Amino acid sequence: MEENREFENNELENNDLEKKFNTRVIVHIILIALVVAFFAYIGIRLYRWNKGKVDDTDVSVINHEFDVEVMDYILPMDPKLLEGREDDGVTRIVFLGNNPLDKARWDDSSICRLVQKELTDSGEHAEVYNCSVGESLVASINETYANNVPIDAFGFYWVSAAIATSDYSNMDDAYSHMGYENTGMVETIDTLKNLDFETVDVIAIMYDGNDFRCDRPLDDGEDINIQYYTGAMEAGLQTIQAAYPHIRIMVLSPTYEYGVDETGQYINADLKKNYFGSLSTYVQKESDTCYENSVSYIDNYYGTVNEINAKEYLEDNQQLNEEGRKLVAKRFVECLNKYKNK
Template identity: 35%
Template sequence: MTKINQNNPTHKNRRPKEPEWIDLETDVLSEDDAAQEEAPAKPAPKKQTAGKKRPSKKKKSGVNFHIVFLSLIAIVFIVVVFKLMFWDKRVHQNTERENDTTLSFDTEPLDSIVPLDSSSVGAKEKDDDLHILFLGNGSLADDKDSDSNMANIIQKKTGATVYNCAVPGSYMAMKNTTYKDSFIYDAFSFYNLCTIFTVGNTETISWAERDLGGLPEDVESSLELLQSIDYDELDVLCIYYDGADYLDGRPSYHIDKETDPTIFCGALSAGLDLIQEFLPNVRIIVMSPTYAYVVDKDGKYSSSFNTDILEEPLSNYIGLQSQICMEHHVSFVDNFYGSVYEEIADDYLKDNILLNEKGHELVSDRFLYALNRFNDYDF
């Protein structure tokens, strides 16, 4: 083997190689290129077989249908609960309430306006003057000479001849089936007033006059007017009794006593039977009581929907009264739900039951609506 001579002048005199200068502007690799160079080579992906295609990922929807479904169930439940809790409660819009009977109700007014039977209309001789008789109590009998009284408002608006024969302190129903001096004002109840101008019964009021030692002036004037009317000329008879029967605890209805004058609906039925028999040509309009407050022993007002003080609510009287009117084919104007109802009662009552001036105006307009429903009176 040949031995290398380390003292060879050629090897000894060799110069180290000069370092290369790097142009930073042109020769430095970009970060991306450097990363590609330094990264280890990755194996090529395997080809997928035709039978095992990878499913593509579906994009998730932004709507959760379970939440939507549960929300709908919750809404339906809330609506049902609201109806159960607030049924029979009137919900009015936030509008001007004065003389407004077009408000929105959960319970609609029970109005039933019907014309006079056409077979009866032909038998009555027509004239130019409209004659209207009012029977009732309470607000109708309150301050009868005042311009703000309901009957006088109607007279002014229609130009009709109006007879206001309302008796203050009277009731629709009697306390006893026959007159007794323990309840003298039974003589002035609705049914007994009807017997005066149908069958000519004046004996009962003469007993009352005797037992009272003379009739009060306002009662006497109503009875005298009632007996002075020419009933052949009468066109309309309006019956308007307030909630006095309810507040006095007089019963509303008995299925076996349909014409019992000691029951609210029985007295109405008995009186209507007399009027329709003896005055078949007269159109009858029955107006229900308006809303009225119950007054407890401490003088506090309570809702007439409650049964804590009285056995049944005033609304029962209204519903039953409307049925009696339909059975007799006479017009019925619902003042309880359609005129002065609970939510606005304070604006139209001057105490727990009597109408104030605005109340008289409102109820008068309701009567005129019924009066002109099937007629073309010029007012």
């Protein structure tokens, strides 16, 4: 009997062990199945995410309501800087810059003449002077003026220095070393010589993307270096401000322009880069420089002729057509008058 009982007890113990083992196996199988299912789910999700889905959006339709952040920074003239000065009733505006202003300079469709017309049509007595030089740069090529690079004399800093000192001898010397005749350049030199900047109300500055296209260095980071785009801009602005604090300075950014690839096809501006960045990088740095020097900034790159409407307002990949020049002139006058009578 005792042997039978011992046998039965052993059998019960074995059955209990077998049940526990089977239970553990089942639990492990369930856990493994859950883990496999989890990773399978993650794998499917990743596959679908990588694969993406068909986008049937019609990209040929331009959304004219597309939002861009315009970097306008328009300041009124500080009344303290005008104390003791009499208003003679004439708004005198001098434009400095390069190609956009030089384009069609003797035609009624030039930016300067369009600005003159906008102001005159509104009943304002205005005089607008075009002192631009085509193909000139903001950044100087040489550290100091030398006639082996005569175009430097017509860059922004050296023009600003000439205005501040009323000394245009570098321009005369540079023109004699240009090696060709340029009636626009001659007109600019003569106009500057005959202007009394004590009577000037506004200096407007507009350079296109020529510094970007010519790979001029962008930013020295610390020092004001006129061989750099931002350094020359800052030095020129400060030179004018020191000499003629009563003059309101307004900088107009370059407009949008297409890049051109190796096959001659137009491409998005941000796909065309030099060592220092894209044209939009130069625009941003110019904006920052104006902000830091309390100078009004009109953002043409995003706010006037931009990626959305460039085909309508450019005659090639970079030059403004007549409608583009009208748009720039109109927006300049709007910004000029923003704080009028306030």
